[in-house]
Amino acid sequence: MNERRPLLLICAAMALSAAACERDTVTHVRVPKSADAPPAMPPMMMGGSGMPPGAMPPAGMPGGAMPAGQVAPTTDFPPLLWTLPSGWTAKMESGMRFATLKPAGAGKVEVSVVVLPGTAGGDLANVNRWRGQLGLAPIDETQLAALRKPMQTDAGPVALFDLVTEGKERSRMLAAILTTESGYTWFLKMTGGADEVAAKQAEYFRLLSSLHFGKPSAGEK
Amino acid sequence: MAAQRKPSVILDVLCSLKLAIVCLSLLMVLVVACTLAQVSLGTNGAVSMFMRSFLVWWKPEGWRTSLPIFPGGALVGMVLAVNLIAAQIRRLAFTLNKAGLWLVHAGLILLVAAEFVSAALQVDSRMPIEEGQTRDFVEWTNNYELSITDPSDANVDDIYSIPDSLLRAGASIPLDGTPIAVRVHAWYRNAEMRRRNPNDPPAMATQGIGTEIDVREAPPVTSEDSRDNPTAVVEFLAGSKSYGTWLASAGLGAPQSFIHEGHTYQIALRPRREYLPYSLTLKKFSHDVYAGTDIPKNFSSLVHLVDKGRGEERDVLIFMNQPLRYAGRTFYQASFGKNDTLSILQVVKNPGWTLPYISCALVTLGLLIHFTLSLQRGQRSRQRLTQEAAKATT
Structure with a gap:
């Protein structure tokens, strides 16, 4: 019996080793939006969603929440202003995206705001x-010409x-693509x-029709 | 009779001192080979190849398969542990006189076991955090993931992560809970990327920024100062509908995305993340130097720890050799950047971190007991001899 004990221990050690081999699987987590910040380390090459090939993001994109009814100006391009429809919220982004606007309600609809230098690759x-x-x-x-619907705004x-x-x-x-005189x-x-x-289409059109450049008015701040 | 002798032959070998010496000699060879191999493989590559493997493999030039050429550190360590256990049980009498030696052997066995626990369960990660930033996740040091994020919900992001170990060409991976499946067309541990020229062959990607990029596989980096650029070419499918083939790479900046049934799915290949039930906010990073010089004197990060689950909230100063130990993880001050506004914390999770300490305590205690008992035996023996000598003279 005593002679078998070491063999049992060997088997136990091998079982422990096998148990330690954890198999990777696909995971799913739900994280609060504010906690999932972009990586602090700079990437080697820029690109991605909302960004045409060859374009680089504008500098001076601050993070954090933005007061309702306006867009925060930056030093690199003229400030685009708008009036948010009732119940909408706006949040400045720190990555490629300049801002994210959310209509009232808990739906999945959102409006992304991106600004890029030049024509950003063109409409097509x-x-x-x-x-x-x-x-x-x-x-x-x-x-494309048949698909394009022109709209005039103050911007x-x-x-x-x-x-x-x-x-x-x-x-x-x-x-909506707004090409400005500032480039x-x-x-x-x-x-x-x-x-x-x-x-939410009607509210989106109201938002577009409110676009303009200049200093925020008292009502917008 | 032969059947009865067989286990004893095996046990003789397992318990033999010769086996222990052979194992120790093999470990010495492995340590030397591992040290030399760090030049070409890097620290992690060399340790994985020589110390944390059961066999050391070698692929001759032009061969398709690799050959096992030497026992790996894991195999040698396991045999050594078995040898120690078997020898102790078979040879050492379970008596009070031998209690010290039992403790010493138990400590040594625990030390070997601790290395197995570390190899199997230790996770090295890091937390880059800028002043004012709050982080509730760590990034694994040498592992990556393809993340597919659905930001549709107003308050939370749904993140599906496919670890790099599953990203093998030809693999088809469903994302449970979504109608989306990922088909892997290519996976490169390290890749070089550059803008495509008109004469380049067609890009593998049919959507996103990848259509403009030429990708070539590169050998893994070995320098500790540089990192691989893991890259995958993946296709997203919803039933029979394809959303095209995309290039995902740690070298790309913002995530790319596609839209299915009103849900936006953002794609990114990034260091593997592990979310924590608590968060750290970097209040201040300090880089002190000796007066009048650029010689570093101290690096420290003042962080604010918030753990709502435990009702804990406090400031912690992390500096050299003074890590934060919290909830099974140790946060060390490792590096810094961005003009001293970025602190990089090395985060180690090792469930067996206490084992080497327990092992050392056991060995120390065992030696103390053993030498105390030996001293007592010696004294008794001397007293007896003195008494016998006295009797002989009288």
Whole structure:
């Protein structure tokens, strides 16, 4: 019996080793938005969502919450101002995205605000990139012209594009491109489920029609 | 008869002193080889290859398969531990006189076991944190993940993370709880990226910034000062619908995204994250130098710890050799940057960190008991001899 004891211990040691070999799996976590800050270490190459190839993000993008009804000016480009529809919230972002606007209610609809220098690749490249994000086929200049809906604001002419997918649960994107005389291009994209976007569409248009440059008025601050 | 002798032959070998000496000799060879290999493989690569493996593998030039050429540190350590245990049980009588030796052997066995526990369970990570920033996650040092984030909810982000160990070309990985599946087209532990030229072959990516980038596999970095640029080419599918093939790389900045049924899914390849039930806010990082010189005197991070679950909230000063030990993790001051506004904390989670201390205490206690008992025996023996000598003279 005593002679078998070491063999049992060997088996126990091997079982312990096997148990220690943990297998990796896909994980899912839910984290508060404010806690998931972007990595502090700078990436080697910039690019990504909302950013056309070759474009670099503007400097001076502050983080933190923004007072309702306005956009915080930066030193690099003229400040774009807007009036938020009732119940909407706005938050400045610290990455590529300049700001995120949320309509009232707990839906999944949001408006991203991105500003980039130059034409940022042009309307066709950007629209096709967004179509790719929605799983839609690319289009050509002729189809783009038919898709473009012009809109006039105090900040300048806006090209509006309405992209919607097929299927049972459709996605929709309302994208506005504002090209300014200062050489910067602003993108205001509302995305979400087709029905949710349709419910907030009128408020989004009101937001677009309020766009202007200059100092914030007393009502906006 | 032969069947009865067989286990005893095996036990003879397992308990033999020769086996212990062979194991110690093999460990010495492994230590030398591991030290030399750090030049070409880096510290982690060399330790993984020689010390934390059961066999050391070698791939001859032009061969498809690798050959085992030497026992690895894990195998030698395991045999040595078994040898110690077997020898102790078989040879050492369980008596009070031998109590000290039992403790010494137990301490040595625990020391070997501690290395196995560390190899299997220790996780090295880090927390880069800028002044004013609050962090509730750590980033693993040598592991990465493909993260798919759904930011649709107003208050929380849903983050699905695929560890790099699952990112193998050809793998198809469903994201449970979503209609999305990820098909891996390519995975590079390290890759070089550059803007595509018109003459380059077509990009593997059909969507996102990857369509503009040429990717080439590169050998893993070995320098401690540089890091790999892990890169994956992945396709996202929802049922039969494909959202295209995307390039995800730690070298890319902002996440890319696609939209399915009103949900935006942001894609990023980043150091593997582990979220904590508490947070640290860096209040101030200090980089002190000796007066009149640039010679560092002290690095320290003043952090504010908040653990709502435990109702704990306090300031902690972390400085050289004075880490913060909290909830099973140790936060060391490791590095800094961004003009002294960024502090990088090394974070170690090792459930067996106390074992070497217990082992040393056991060995110390065992030696004390053993020498005390030996001293007593010696004194008694001397007294007896003195008494016998006295009797003989009278």
